[in-house]
Amino acid sequence: MGYSYLFQKDLNNAFLNLRKALAIDRKYSNAFYNLACVHALAGDKTEMLDCLEKAITWSEKYQDYGNLSLEDEHFSAY
Numbered sequence: 001m002g003y004s005y006l007f008q009k010d011l012n013n014a015f016l017n018l019r020k021a022l023a024i025d026r027k028y029s030n031a032f033y034n035l036a037c038v039h040a041l042a043g044d045k046t047e048m049l050d051c052l053e054k055a056i057t058w059s060e061k062y063q064d065y066g067n068l069s070l071e072d073e074h075f076s077a078y
Contacts, residue, residue: 002021005017006074014034027058029056032052032058033055033062036048
């Protein structure tokens with residue numbers, strides 16, 4: 001649900017739904033990654049980096065992407 005809101009650029013609902021997902025599973029790396037996208041679009045670099053770090057910590061999938069954020073349009077401002 002959070003990703004759907006992110007795709008629509010509805011950052012408030014994306015944030016709320018991704019936080020709900022993380023309340024259920026604190027190691028849900030996809031939710032951390034998508035939350036990093038939300039923070040990037042909102043201009044919150046500190047929170048963006050924190051969420052990216054957690055996404056990388058909890059998933060080997062993200063560990064394999066050395067320059068992960070460079071390829072994602074959500075991070076283009078950085």
